[in-house]
Amino acid sequence: MKSFLLLILSLMTGCEASDVVNGCREGWVEFIFKYPDANGNYQKIDLLKADKLIIGSIRKDVWENKGRLHLHHDTKNRQFNVIIKQLQQEDFGEYRCELYGTIESSPERVNLGWLFAAGYQQPFHQTAYRTAKTTISCEDNGNKDDFRVRFFCKENGPICEDVLSTKSALRSNGSFTLTETERGFTVSISDVSAQHAGVYWWGVESTEGSYRAALRKIQLKVEAYIKSFTRSPTIGQRITYWCEYPEGALKERFICKGEDPSLCERVVSTAQNTGRFSMTDETVKRNITITVTDVTAGDSGTYWCGAESETETQRQYFYHRLVMTVVPPVLSTTSSPSSSKQPATVSSYGFDRASVLEIALALSLDVMLVMLAVYLGYRGCAPCKRTEEYKAKLTGPCNSNTR
Structure with a gap:
């Protein structure tokens, strides 16, 4: 040196x-x-x-x-x-x-x-999936004495247009976010769409801006479709699902958890089954079966079926996505026998016994009042009728004065 x-x-x-x-x-x-x-x-x-x-x-x-x-x-x-x-x-x-x-x-x-x-870094290919998230890792030798600016850009004709760099206080630009690490930086792309596909470069720039040197090429491919399915198991249940992998996935298959498949955490693989997650691989049918026992609320999340790539330019790829939402068990609505308060009994028409009794009493009172009114009316008109009959007798033919 x-x-x-x-x-x-x-x-x-x-x-x-x-x-x-x-x-x-x-x-x-x-x-x-x-x-x-x-x-x-x-x-x-x-x-x-x-x-x-x-x-x-x-x-x-x-x-x-x-x-x-x-x-x-x-x-x-x-x-x-x-x-x-x-x-x-x-x-x-x-x-x-x-x-x-x-x-x-x-x-x-x-x-x-x-x-x-300078040191040669092999270009690599990365596959992202629409509406998901992906993270590109940009790492160098980790020399802490190198104070040059790190940049991330997208190729456009003869130039490479800046996306983000460490010289700017702004570390987020639309769907792009830059995060510095001990060995370099990462760039995350959220809500991936077709427009994010293309050739990207990361590299270094002199502090005074007199030159830029690209150190690694990243070819980002965006898949428009990945087979997705959902499951909503209940806490304590056992769930089983299947992932059919394409031809050529000859290396280790695995399941990982996380919104971002490029950073998701592996929970099980064909090389090792651990804990409540287990996997069996039917190589003839190119199908893996995943079983989760004693499901917990913490198992909710996004899972990816993936495989290690055999090529040096692409580390891994994915072919299925599962969104699991664990729900609590349904509580029983049966009342406890020891309950001191009895629930109201509801008829098919929507009235309880107390309401029916109140209505009956009100109707009986109304009927009694009507009958009383009729009776009083009858008694009040009877004297008038007798007076009219007496007058008729006085003026009849037997009582007339004849001379």
Whole structure:
């Protein structure tokens, strides 16, 4: 290591304001530098490697490309961007730019720095599932003395658009959340949708922003559908369910629990059955049977049927999802014989005995009042009738005065 550092220092001798950039093979590196003269009016730029012209441009505010080399004159931000993609062994070395105010003017030289090969990290593929959550792990050597900025970006044409980085106080951007760890950082994507699919990179950026170097490529695939089912067992019950796995899942199968399958905790596997969870594997039918005994309230959650991947570019994949909601047992509604308070007996019409008695008494009282009124009315009219009869007798023919 000491001899390697001495080699870097000796190669840098005589280079003004140059940086040592560690690039990863198959990755990319971007040099960013402001105008040497803030008020300058530059018409042409040439990129040289070891004093050899490799790309030049007189165009402004557009990307100029030559194979894996990309050059951009950004007049708005008064800066130049140089990107070298899919780094190869021949790309490592010293770079500088020559800027011209006019085509005939003498160039201004800007040393971009030395580009060295860094540790190679194998690209990997990760599968996410719509409406679920997924977490991408971005880990390096964990050098605590490395104060460079870590970034996470999504590839879009010749550039990689920033999603999140450690230089910003904002660690959440829409559905993306960045969390620093001891060995690097993780990026979680919640409520995954089809638009999240694509190529992502994570890497390091110099503290002053003069370069960015991508260290690992992540190909994120979003599955539109995964077979899902639900179960609602009662506490204390036993539950059994099945997962049929696809061809090629020859490594260890497992069940894990958690909303995020990339971070879910394994509860049982074909290699080990533990506790109340057990699994049997019918390899001929490509089917695993999972049994959970003495279900508890804590067993509620999301479970994933998964398998270890045989390829180095993808760690694991999943093919079934179970959402378990454990419910309490149904309580009996039968009253206790020792209860001192007897429940009301309800008829089919919705009246209890007390209500019926009250209604009957009220009706009886009304009938009695009506009968009394009729009787009194009859007694009150009888004298009047007798008086009329007496008058009739007095005026009859037998009592008339005849002379």
